[in-house]
Every structure is written in C-alpha cells, then in structure tokens.
Amino acid sequence: xxxxIVVGGCLKVNSSANLCHRAYIKGFIDAGHEVxxxxxxxxxxxxxxxxxxxxxxxYLVFNSSRLLKYINPNKRKVLNKDMENKNKNLKSIIxxxxxxxxxxxxxxxxxxxxxxxxxxxxxxxxxxxxxxxxLSSPVASHVxxxxxxxxxxxxxxxxxxxxxxxxxxxxxxxxxxxxxxxIEEQITTFADKVIYVSPITMNxxxxxxxxxxxxxxxxxxxxxxxxxNDKVISIKNKVYGYYGDYxxxxxxxxxxxxxxxxxxxxVNICGMPNELFKTTDNIKINERLPLEELKEYERITxxxxxxxxxxxxxxxxxxxxxxxxxxxxxxxLDGTDEEKKVLKDYxxxxxxxxxxxxxxxxxxxxxxxxxxxxxNDIDNECVSYFEPxxxxxxxxxxxxx
Numbered sequence: 076x077x078x079x080i081v082v083g084g085c086l087k088v089n090s091s092a093n094l095c096h097r098a099y100i101k102g103f104i105d106a107g108h109e110v111x112x113x114x115x116x117x118x119x120x121x122x123x124x125x126x127x128x129x130x131x132x133x134y135l136v137f138n139s140s141r142l143l144k145y146i147n148p149n150k151r152k153v154l155n156k157d158m159e160n161k162n163k164n165l166k167s168i169i170x171x172x173x174x175x176x177x178x179x180x181x182x183x184x185x186x187x188x189x190x191x192x193x194x195x196x197x198x199x200x201x202x203x204x205x206x207x208x209x210l211s212s213p214v215a216s217h218v219x220x221x222x223x224x225x226x227x228x229x230x231x232x233x234x235x236x237x238x239x240x241x242x243x244x245x246x247x248x249x250x251x252x253x254x255x256x257x258i259e260e261q262i263t264t265f266a267d268k269v270i271y272v273s274p275i276t277m278n279x280x281x282x283x284x285x286x287x288x289x290x291x292x293x294x295x296x297x298x299x300x301x302x303x304n305d306k307v308i309s310i311k312n313k314v315y316g317y318y319g320d321y322x323x324x325x326x327x328x329x330x331x332x333x334x335x336x337x338x339x340x341x342v343n344i345c346g347m348p349n350e351l352f353k354t355t356d357n358i359k360i361n362e363r364l365p366l367e368e369l370k371e372y373e374r375i376t377x378x379x380x381x382x383x384x385x386x387x388x389x390x391x392x393x394x395x396x397x398x399x400x401x402x403x404x405x406x407x408l409d410g411t412d413e414e415k416k417v418l419k420d421y422x423x424x425x426x427x428x429x430x431x432x433x434x435x436x437x438x439x440x441x442x443x444x445x446x447x448x449x450x451n452d453i454d455n456e457c458v459s460y461f462e463p464x465x466x467x468x469x470x471x472x473x474x475x476x
Contacts, residue, residue, distance in 0.1 A: 077111075077204045078108045078109065078111070078208065079110075079207045080209075080210065081217075082112065087124075089123035092239060094299050094396065098297040098463050101129040101299065111135065113135045115137065116136040118138050126366055135198070183255055184218065191218050195228065201229065203230045204230070208236075217236050236263065238280075256283075268474045270293060270470065271292075272389075274421065276293070294469055298461050298462070314376050315343070315379075316378070317346070319393050321348075327385060331382065334438040338442055342380075343359050378403040379397040379402050380407065381394050382433065403429060403455060404428045406428035408430060
C-alpha cells in the first residue's frame with residue numbers, strides 16, 4: 076500500500092510522543108508499504124542528534140514560524156522550572172507573556188498554525204494514497220492532513236486519525252476549553268477512522284463526541300526497537316529503573332521512591348522534574364537524558380518500573396517499549412478502580428508484568444517477590460504483539476474493514 080503519515084512536529088525532538096511516531100513509521104516500512112512522511116523541520120527545535128529516523132521512507136519537512144525560537148514549548152529547562160516553582164522569576168514571567176501574545180496571534184493551534192499553512196501552501200507532490208494517517212500530539216497533524224485532502228493536494232481511499240492523547244481531556248490540561256472541545260469534535264468528523272491508544276480514552280471520547288463515536292476504535296502503541304540482551308536477572312541487589320517524566324499532577328512516583336528508600340534497593344530515576352526527589356546512597360536522580368545515554372542506563376537495569384497516570388486512562392507509551400525487553404517489569408497501577416481493572420485485565424493476558432497498586436506497602440510486597448525471585452509464572456520475553464509491523468498491520472485492518 077501507498078501510505079502517507081502526517082506528524083505536526085519535528086521527529087528528532089527527544090520526547091515520548093516522537094518515540095511512538097517513529098515506531099509507527101518503522102512499522103509501516105517493515106510491513107512492506109511505500110511510506111511518505113510529512114513533518115516539521117528542525118529549524119528552531121531542540122533536537123537530539125543521536126536520534127535516527129527509520130530508513131526506507133520519503134521524508135518531506137516544512138518549516139513553522141520564524142518566531143518559534145521565542146515560543147517553542149520544547150525549551151524544557153525554562154518551562155519545567157515554571158511548573159516546579161510557582162514563584163516565577165521576572166525572566167520567566169516575561170517569557171511567558173511574550174509567548175502568550177505570539178500564540179494568540181496564531182489562534183487555537185498556536186505556532187503550529189504557521190506549519191499547517193506552510194504544508195498546505197508548499198506541498199507539491201500530488202499523489203493518491205491508499206491510506207493517509209495523521210498522528211497527534213500535536214493536533215496540527217490532523218488539521219494539516221485534512222486540509223491537504225480538502226484542497227486537492229493529495230487524495231486517498233481512507234483517512235485515519237491516531238490520537239495518542241486527546242486534545243482537551245488530556246491529563247496535562249488544567250481545565251476544559253469548551254470552544255476547543257467543539258473544534259476537536261469537528262476534527263474527528265473529518266476522518267474515516269479515529270483510533271485512540273487506550274480503551275479507557277476511547278470510551279471517554281465516545282461518550283463526549285456523539286458525531287464521531289461510531290468510527291472510534293483503539294489500538295495499542297508499538298515499541299520502537301527490540302531491546303533483549305543476555306543479562307542474567309535472577310541476581311541479588313537488582314538495579315531498578317524509572318525512565319520518564321513524573322510531574323506530580325499527572326503521575327505519582329513518590330510511593331515507589333519511598334518504598335525503594337525504605338528497602339534500600341538500587342534505583343536510577345531519569346526524567347523531569349529531577350528536583351522533586353533527592354539522591355541517596357542507593358537512589359540516583361537524573362534529568363531527562365539524550366536517547367543514547369538513556370539506553371546505557373536501561374542496559375544496566377534489571378527491573379523496569381512503570382507507573383500509570385493518576386486519571387484519564389491514558390497509557391504512558393513506555394510500557395510498550397519496556398515490553399520489548401527481557402527484563403522484569405514492575406507495573407504500578409493507578410487511577411480509579413475501574414481504570415485499574417481495565418488496564419490490568421488487558422495487560423495481564425500477556426503474563427509479562429508484576430502488578431501492584433500505587434501505595435508504599437503494595438509496592439514493597441511486589442519488590443520482595445522480585446528480590447526473592449519468586450516469579451516463576453512471569454514470562455520475561457519480548458511481547459511480539461507490540462512489534463511495530465504487527466501494530467501497523469492491525470491499524471490497516473481497522474481502517475479498511
């Protein structure tokens with residue numbers, strides 16, 4: 076099949092969203108399809124030079140606003156300090172005001188509106204595709220894809236939107252903007268198929284968007300690379316690793332940190348906000364790391380720690396990447412009782428994870444089982460179901476049936 080993938084961001088920015096985006100691209104290439112990718116250029120972006128794009132696709136990049144260097148949300152050091160400390164200094168206040176003014180000029184899609192305009196205006200390849208797939212976040216991906224189709228710049232048999240996160244009911248949102256919620260529903264009407272990456276998120280969106288609920292489905296994320304090794308993991312003094320962001324309004328890492336400190340186990344934590352917890356003799360705290368440095372931490376890790384979100388049912392993509400390893404995976408459940416049940420029921424069928432609730436005592440019990448090697452029923456092998464090629468095939472099946 077001839078497939079066009081539209082991504083409203085730079086694929087070389089180090090983020091969990093881009094890890095998923097690159098995995099999707101790799102999956103369709105590995106499945107033998109002819110893949111073209113439209114994305115944002117590196118101009119004004121903070122890129123990770125160690126990131127390589129999947130080989131075998133045709134990449135078309137378009138610039139965004141020239142003002143991007145003043146408003147780029149990927150300038151994490153400035154923004155994360157703002158999130159960690161409400162007593163903002165004068166510099167950050169001025170930065171935030173300038174950014175708000177500039178974003179308001181562009182409208183609801185912010186600086187990404189400039190990228191959308193450039194894509195529609197400058198795209199010259201008039202091709203017919205079997206499937207067009209737009210990936211969000213950001214939402215600009217869906218808008219650009221639709222406008223290319225609407226303006227006759229491309230044609231396709233099926234148009235599919237994949238929402239890795241919903242726009243307004245995203246866990247990072249402090250409040251729901253009703254105007255944007257209506258725009259989000261309108262955007263979903265453009266597609267032949269709307270796919271979410273969590274069954275809980277899908278059900279929430281179905282209950283909200285009556286105009287599009289019949290075309291909604293869900294599909295798990297693919298992992299990006301297979302990461303099996305020959306490391307023996309039945310040893311004592313195992314190394315535990317949590318690798319990802321853990322802003323307290325979205326994910327509660329404190330019970331694990333406390334349990335680890337009380338048990339004296341060896342832990343590496345890499346992510347933001349890195350000032351939330353203190354380094355101890357056994358627990359090492361680091362900020363978000365480039366991909367190559369992070370791989371080295373993961374290589375020496377025996378037990379990968381995964382923590383669910385506090386609410387909303389969105390599933391952090393790390394669980395799929397961890398599932399490509401042969402390491403123990405401590406799966407810490409959180410959210411409502413119903414959300415925890417849905418997630419445990421789905422992932423338990425792979426017989427791959429050590430589950431516990433997100434409280435100190437339950438985490439300590441799970442760690443004790445791991446330390447005692449009392450987990451004979453757990454299969455520490457790569458979950459092939461999440462291979463990029465398999466997920467790509469599943470998406471095509473959902474789009475074409």
